[in-house]
Amino acid sequence: MAKGTRCMALLLLVGLAARAxxxxxxxxxxxxxxxxxxxxxxxxxxxxxxxxxxxxxxxxxxxxxxxxxxxxxxxxxxxxxxxxxxxxxxxxxxxxxxxxxxxxxxxxxxxxxxxxxxxxxxxxxxxxxxxxxxxxxxxxxxxxxxxxxxxxxxxxxxxxxxxxxxxxxxxxxxxxxxxxxxxxxKPPQHTKSNMLKNGDFEEGPHVFPDSPWGVLVPPMDEDATSPLPGWTIMSQSKAVKYIDSPHFVVPQGSYAVELVAGREAALVQEVITVPGRSYRLFFSVGDAGDGCKDGMVVDAYAARENLQMRYESLGVGGHRRAEVGFVAVGNRTRVVFQSLNYHMKPDGTLCGPVLDDVSLVSVRKRVARRLFM
Missing domain, CATH: 2.60.120.200 (Jelly Rolls)
Known part of the structure; x- marks a missing residue:
């Protein structure tokens, strides 16, 4: 084969590889x-x-x-x-x-x-x-x-x-x-004002701009990379829904999580804590403005404390702020959120309470067991 022909063949192969x-x-x-x-x-x-x-x-x-x-x-x-x-x-x-x-x-x-x-x-x-x-x-x-x-x-x-x-x-x-x-x-980090990573859920998967149904974050192994950085979804087969403000009502910022699977899916994050030290967990509970009307309850767990935060949804948006105090019992503490019940919209599709603006802070003195705002 002539040298020029070999060069042309090589360039063609490189071009095809680049296109691949x-x-x-x-x-x-x-x-x-x-x-x-x-x-x-x-x-x-x-x-x-x-x-x-x-x-x-x-x-x-x-x-x-x-x-x-x-x-x-x-x-x-x-x-x-x-x-x-x-x-x-x-x-x-x-x-x-x-x-x-x-x-x-x-x-x-x-x-x-x-x-x-x-x-x-x-x-x-x-x-x-x-x-x-x-x-x-x-x-x-x-x-x-x-x-x-x-x-x-x-x-x-x-x-x-x-x-x-x-x-x-x-x-x-x-x-x-x-x-x-x-x-x-871009994996977020905890800050001085929030020990939780991505507590505002602003970092997450791509949401198609023309898709008004959100993005499901399915269950995953604890060691798996999460499309919702900082958080793990614990379940056998159910998911949580990542929602955006152009298509849904979110309590704060541009994104939030809708708990659409009742007790069958939990949103979990583990943080480093000091045994015996007191902490406060803050979060917002609301509805996505998607017609999901019901008495919704978010079950929040941290160490030995839990709070069942109730929100009466009219399906048009809105939220309530809640907090719970706890004392750490170990070097690591799991923060867990679940919807207490299943909910459905009039068309029969699953829906649920919206969770957003979650933060965890350390406090010097022992805090009350449950606090509401």
Missing amino acids: VSAVPDGLLPNGNFKDGPGKSQLNGTIVMGSHSIPFWEVSGFVEYIGSGQKQGEMILPVPEGACAVRLGNDASIRQKLSVTRRTFYSITFSAARTCAQAEKLNVSVASDSGLLPIQTVYASIGWDSYSWAFKAMHSVVSLAIHNPGVEDDPACGPMIDSVAIKTL
Whole structure:
């Protein structure tokens, strides 16, 4: 081969490799909404035939390209955030390579909808980091929910994969995926005025500006990277909802957390304390202005104390401030928040009390057991 030809071939390979790795500014991934789909020759009906048929994505297994309003039998498959989505059948996955900054934390947000299988789960992974996200509970009335997951980048190029580990009799009975986005997380630190990290919930996953249903933060292992920095969600299969002020009423700032799963999900943070020292825990409880009308109760725990803070919701927004005093009994103290009961909106979707503006301070003298404002 002539020298010039070899150079041209090398340049072509370098160019193709560069195109295969996507730069990742915060927001939607390249073709993250699957607007650019396979050519007609790369489709067998709805089934994607080639592993690189969808631009910027690599697919494997039984993957379908679904248009909004398409039917499966008598069931219409909606795609609320765009014109197209992908459906992952038995053991199918989609994958995209991303250029990232090493040792930086990132969160992934994507929208998913269950189709005909019941106990659907999705495995999201980057290298050895992975999380199995249960999606069988539907929280939004349209049947689609946005989910978040987080990882710490250990390399400058990583491969993000979303995989359906299920095996159904009908290979087409898998979840649909749409609108995959990324956000760089800046892990907050505690301050002199607040021992809790991210007590105002201003640091969290990407929220799609056109999605009025918030982002679910699913249960995670205690050692896992949290898309809601500083906080862990303890549950078997339920989530909490991360909400924003453009679409919901939040007590303070731009973001808050809605406790939508009753006692089945707890929001937890562990802090360093001094045994025998007194502390005060402050927080706001309200409603998201989303039509959730009920007598709501947030159960707050710290050391040996707990406070059941009641809020009468009219579904139009508003909040109350509360505090509880406790004496630390160990070197580490868990702060825990749960909704005491389940709540539903008139359309049958789950909702619950909103938690925001949480702070923990040390005090010199022993404080009263329970205090209200």
